[in-house]
Amino acid sequence: MQVMLYGVLKEKLQDEMIEITPVVTVQELIQILEIRYPLLKEQRFTIAVNKKICTDNKHALTEEDAIALLPPFSGG
Amino acid sequence: MLTPEEYKRYSKQVALPQIGLGGQQKLKAAKVLVVGAGGLGCPALLYLAGAGIGTIGIADGDVVEISNLPRQVLYGNESVGKKKADEARRVLASINPMVKVVVYEEFITAQNAERIMQDFDVVIDATDNLETRYVMDEFSVRLQKPWIFGGVYKYEGQLSVFNHPLNKGVGYKDIYPKKENMNTPEDCNLAGVLGVLPGIIGCMQAAECIKIILGMNDVMSGKLVVFNLQSMQTQAFEI
Numbered sequence: 015m016q017v018m019l020y021g022v023l024k025e026k027l028q029d030e031m032i033e034i035t036p037v038v039t040v041q042e043l044i045q046i047l048e049i050r051y052p053l054l055k056e057q058r059f060t061i062a063v064n065k066k067i068c069t070d071n072k073h074a075l076t077e078e079d080a081i082a083l084l085p086p087f088s089g090g
Numbered sequence: 091m092l093t094p095e096e097y098k099r100y101s102k103q104v105a106l107p108q109i110g111l112g113g114q115q116k117l118k119a120a121k122v123l124v125v126g127a128g129g130l131g132c133p134a135l136l137y138l139a140g141a142g143i144g145t146i147g148i149a150d151g152d153v154v155e156i157s158n159l160p161r162q163v164l165y166g167n168e169s170v171g172k173k174k175a176d177e178a179r180r181v182l183a184s185i186n187p188m189v190k191v192v193v194y195e196e197f198i199t200a201q202n203a204e205r206i207m208q209d210f211d212v213v214i215d216a217t218d219n220l221e222t223r224y225v226m227d228e229f230s231v232r233l234q235k236p237w238i239f240g241g242v243y244k245y246e247g248q249l250s251v252f253n254h255p256l257n258k259g260v261g262y263k264d265i266y267p268k269k270e271n272m273n274t275p276e277d278c279n280l281a282g283v284l285g286v287l288p289g290i291i292g293c294m295q296a297a298e299c300i301k302i303i304l305g306m307n308d309v310m311s312g313k314l315v316v317f318n319l320q321s322m323q324t325q326a327f328e329i
Contacts, residue, residue, distance in 0.1 A: 020316060021243045022275060058275070060265050066328040067265055067314065084316065084327065086266045087241035087248045089278035090130040090218040090288060 015077055017047070021085040026053055041071040043081065059085040092118070096188060100142050113304045114142060120303045123147035123210035125198050125226065127174040129161040129278060129288030130240045130295060131216030136164065137296035139182040139189045143303075146182065149194040149206055150174045161278070161285030198222050203229040212302055213237040214295050218278060224268050227252065227261040236311075238298050240291045244281055245319040247291035250329070251298050254311035257329075264329055265314055287319045 017032050024030050034050070037043045040061060048054050061068050062082040063075065075081075092114060097104065104114050122143050124131050127150040138146055154162070154169040154177060162174075169177045175193040182191050194206050198217070203225050207213055213235055215226055223239065230237040236254040239262055241247065252261040275281075278288070294315070301309045314327045 021246055022281075058266065058269065062327045065325070069264070069267075082327070084248075084265075084314070085243075086220060086275055087243035087246060088218065088220045088223070088275040089242040089281060089283060090126055090128055090216050090240060 015043075015075070015079065015081060017043075017081040017083060019083055021087055023054075023057060023059060023083050023085050026057065027051055036077045037075055039071065039075060040068055040073045043075060044071070047083075057085060059083045091115070096142065099186075099188070103141065108304060108306065116303050116305075117142050117300065118144040120212070121145040121147070121210045122212050122214065122299055122303075123149065123207060124214045124216055125149045125222065126216035126218065127162070127164065127178045128152070128158065128216060128218060129242070129283065129285065130292040131214070132162045132164040132178070133289045133292035134214055134216055134240075134296040134299070135178055135182060136185065137293055138299060139186045139191075141296070141300055142186065143189060143299075145190045145192065145210075147192045147194065147206070147210055148175045148178050149196060149198055150178075151195055151197040157279075161283060161288050163285070163289065198225060200225050200228075204233065207233055207235065211235065212299050214299055215239045215241075216292065216295070220266075220275070223262050227263055231259055231261065236302055238295045238302075240288075240295045242278065242283060242288050242291055243275060244283065245287060247287055247294075247317045247319070249291055249294050249298070249310060249315040249317070250313060251302065251309050251311040254302065254309060256307070256309070257312040260312060260329055284319065290319070291317065 152174050154165045164178050164181045175195050179191045230253045239250045316325045
């Protein structure tokens with residue numbers, strides 16, 4: 015599965031896109047990501063699945079889903 | 091009604107079929123509050139005043155610093171050390187003396203939000219911190235007003251329209267629920283910024299504001315727009 019990164023997360027994870035082994039729920043996605051990148055636990059971000067923001071951790075995922083991690087941008 | 095002078099001034103946008111004389115009168119009758127007169131607020135204010143928004147409110151308690159000048163394009167060297175809201179009013183009066191500008195030399199907080207926001211039809215978020223955005227999120231629902239969010243980080247920007255009649259109640263909290271003890275994103279002073287980025291996002295906010303006032307349906311309500319200055323890509327995420 016591909017996970018696109020935005021904003022500060024690109025710097026923290028030092029990439030624009032990461033590959034992870036397929037997961038079946040958003041909750042599992044977060045768990046896998048936090049194990050691989052512990053610093054994510056301290057980061058604020060929202061998850062988008064196929065260009066739709068998903069706040070339901072039980073949301074089912076498939077291998078083809080496009081995932082995006084979107085941190086808030088607060089400058090202005 | 092538009093005066094002959096107003097008709098002449100706004101003739102190019104009146105010529106657009108979706109605006110016309112009726113649309114220009116809507117802009118003239120509109121009251122827009124811009125919260126923050128910095129990197130996002132300066133371009134938004136310039137275009138709102140230029141477009142003939144009848145009443146523009148500016149809320150900012152800050153003073154101009156020399157490091158603001160590359161992106162806060164309402165100000166010049168002579169503005170350094172002066173109140174941003176006052177300087178913005180002075181410049182806007184020169185750009186379009188037909189616009190009434192109301193100044194609030196204070197930062198928006200939960201204590202003053204209702205008093206300042208209640209007199210306006212649309213609120214533009216041009217702040218540089220999350221706390222103020224949660225205040226605006228709460229009070230926009232309470233006061234039944236749409237607000238236009240904008241935010242930048244380095245080379246990327248975000249924009250959305252919240253609490254619009256098309257998506258009543260949908261707000262910033264629906265993307266980023268308020269949480270304690272989380273890392274606060276860096277503002278432009280800490281992260282660095284190229285002035286054109288807030289320039290672009292601020293102009294997008296002014297465009298959304300004008301679309302809301304004109305009653306256009308294709309406003310960015312229910313969407314989080316993400317713009318990347320390096321790739322020039324714009325993506326819209328459904329909320």
